[in-house]
Amino acid sequence: MxxxxxxxxxxxxxxxxxxxxxxxxxxxxxxxxxxxxxxxxxxxxxxxxxxxxxxxxxxxxxxxxxxxxxxxxxxxxxxxxxxxxxxxxxxxxxxxxxxxxxxxxxxxxxxxxxxxxxxxxxxxxxxxxxxxxxxxxxxxxxxxxxxxxxxxxxxxxxxxxxxxxxxxxxxxxxxxxxxxxxxxxxxxxxxxxxxSFVNHHWPYNPFVGPQEDHLHERRGLAEIATELFKQPMFEGFRIVSCPPILSENSSRLFDGLLVYPFGVIPLELKDHHGAITIDMGTNKRNSLLVENDLGTSYLSNPATKLRESLRRFGDLPQLKGLTPELKNAGLVIFTSHHADVECVFDGQSTPAPFMQAGEVMVAKSTQLSKLLFQFCRARFGKKLKKD
Structure with a gap:
């Protein structure tokens, strides 16, 4: 496996x-x-x-x-x-x-x-x-x-x-x-x-295709899988390697695709550590603030990238059969165990996990199962039923 x-x-x-x-x-x-x-x-x-x-x-x-x-x-x-x-x-x-x-x-x-x-x-x-x-x-x-x-x-x-x-x-x-x-x-x-970070205690290997190049991404995807295995409603989920889907010469659009009973969700993984502030209400690219032992940096905002990419993602021929609510959400996931993530939206700062800004959610890898369950209940009703 x-x-x-x-x-x-x-x-x-x-x-x-x-x-x-x-x-x-x-x-x-x-x-x-x-x-x-x-x-x-x-x-x-x-x-x-x-x-x-x-x-x-x-x-x-x-x-x-x-x-x-x-x-x-x-x-x-x-x-x-x-x-x-x-x-x-x-x-x-x-x-x-x-x-x-x-x-x-x-x-x-x-x-x-x-x-x-x-x-x-x-x-x-x-x-x-x-x-x-x-x-x-x-x-x-x-x-x-x-x-x-x-x-x-x-x-x-x-x-x-x-x-x-x-x-x-x-x-x-x-x-x-x-x-x-x-x-x-x-x-x-x-x-x-x-x-591979495949855990032999998992009921099955959820990865389809090659895992990501960077160690933090492979570690993060494994932690995501461990979290999702905790929630019976997500049984059967897969984490799919994202191929070049814009054109044959394009680079990978996302760090992975989560395919689960309630749709398909693109994943964007980041390994920043320290105090992290992500602006969820802007289209400005350098609107991710990271403060740690390396200093203070304004970096590319993964929420902005994900929001822009979702427009193209939903139009993919492979996803035409899915209704919009099954393919119009994305996840920004911080994989570092030493990240303190705050999300700014409408003038208020909220610690991750966060899903109040529409289609893009934010979580640390260890928070994913809880956040995704709340998201599904909010979108599909409190009595969740797998198709």
């Missing part, structure tokens, strides 16, 4: 794609072949995975066969790699020049995997794909990196990386020196110890 994979991609990525199964035990990397309809291919792949995903990981060879038929029918071609956790090892099934590296004290390329410059076989061509397979067993805390050819092999081998440094986050920055094409992507694994 732990996330095993971390995905990283180029900021201006167009033709590469990474995906992590909701179980956290399987991941996929694809590199669309230039000359085919790249955008159509990515849409087909993303939609197929969404529609066919179940609680258990896919059979890798079956996925490749079905995607081959789908791509072939739509004149799309792609190299493809699927990594699946199998108890103490990982299985890699791949077609084409997907590349594999082992990282312990340095980066070592496993040249038996995808070393050719141009792929000899691809998914979606007129020929049946040649599926290659290898079993990977991590030893001495070693990690593996599976990449597209947008990362140069010789530059990868020259990176100053170790298993320990890969555990510390900022993977995008660490891989940048090896970039030879703006279309690039990578999957790093196993990352469970470094990446």
């Amino acid at each position: 732990e996330l095993q994979f971390k995905n990283v991609s180029g900021k201006d990525n167009v033709g590469d794609f990474t995906w992590i199964h909701q179980s956290g035990r399987q991941a996929l990397i694809a590199d669309m072949v230039s000359g085919s309809d790249v955008h159509k291919g990515l849409d087909l792949l993303s939609s197929w995975l969404t529609v066919n995903q179940t609680n258990e990981p896919f059979n890798a060879e079956q996925v490749i066969a079905e995607l081959h038929d789908l791509f072939q029918a739509n004149n799309v071609q792609s190299t493809l790699g699927i990594i699946t956790q199998q108890q103490a090892c990982f299985e890699l099934h791949f077609v084409g020049n997907i590349r594999l590296y082992k990282v312990e004290k340095q980066v070592e390329q496993i040249k038996e995997v995808g070393d050719e410059i141009h792929p000899l076989s691809v998914v979606g061509s007129e020929y049946s794909p040649v599926i290659q397979h290898t079993v990977l067993t991590p030893e001495h805390h070693a990690k593996f990196i599976v990449t597209s050819d947008g990362l140069d092999s010789s530059l990868m081998r020259s990176l100053t990386l170790s298993s320990e440094t890969l555990s510390g986050g900022q993977l995008h920055r660490k891989l940048l020196p090896a970039v030879c094409d703006q279309d690039w992507s990578a999957l790093v694994f196993p990352m469970a110890n470094a990446q």
Whole structure:
């Protein structure tokens, strides 16, 4: 029930794609072949995975066969790699020049995997794909990196990386020196110890998709989950990784999406400590006051950002079937245990938790369950009933 994979991609990525199964035990990397309809291919792949995903990981060879038929029918071609956790090892099934590296004290390329410059076989061509397979067993805390050819092999081998440094986050920055094409992507694994705050005492793993890059965000999301498990009315909730939802090149709009029986709520997490004053009645961006041992700072107001983003969020095609009251609220959550949060609205200062300013609520992570229960009772009635 732990996330095993971390995905990283180029900021201006167009033709590469990474995906992590909701179980956290399987991941996929694809590199669309230039000359085919790249955008159509990515849409087909993303939609197929969404529609066919179940609680258990896919059979890798079956996925490749079905995607081959789908791509072939739509004149799309792609190299493809699927990594699946199998108890103490990982299985890699791949077609084409997907590349594999082992990282312990340095980066070592496993040249038996995808070393050719141009792929000899691809998914979606007129020929049946040649599926290659290898079993990977991590030893001495070693990690593996599976990449597209947008990362140069010789530059990868020259990176100053170790298993320990890969555990510390900022993977995008660490891989940048090896970039030879703006279309690039990578999957790093196993990352469970470094990446996941999943609690084995929870009834299930509520996280869907990769957790956030920053430690405070992962810790905060775990605390949010712990709080929500305390409230039976929220049973079945999920915390979903937020993909680029404005356009294919946009950054993540929110730090996560809470999907629960009473709708979908975007989450904005902050780790400021000290005395915090957040102005809930302004559209000014630098209207978050933080006073602590580092001094006094006026910072970007997360409530303002969330309020602006909610306008676009509610218009997403995926949410069209929801009534407005199920998708027009957002949460600003302060994750630091040493935060004293005051919310200013209509000239009055109120300590968090706070929900008197309409669509944007404010809470510390440990206050969330109580605040959200009050919010649901206020919006949907005192006798709450899950759909």
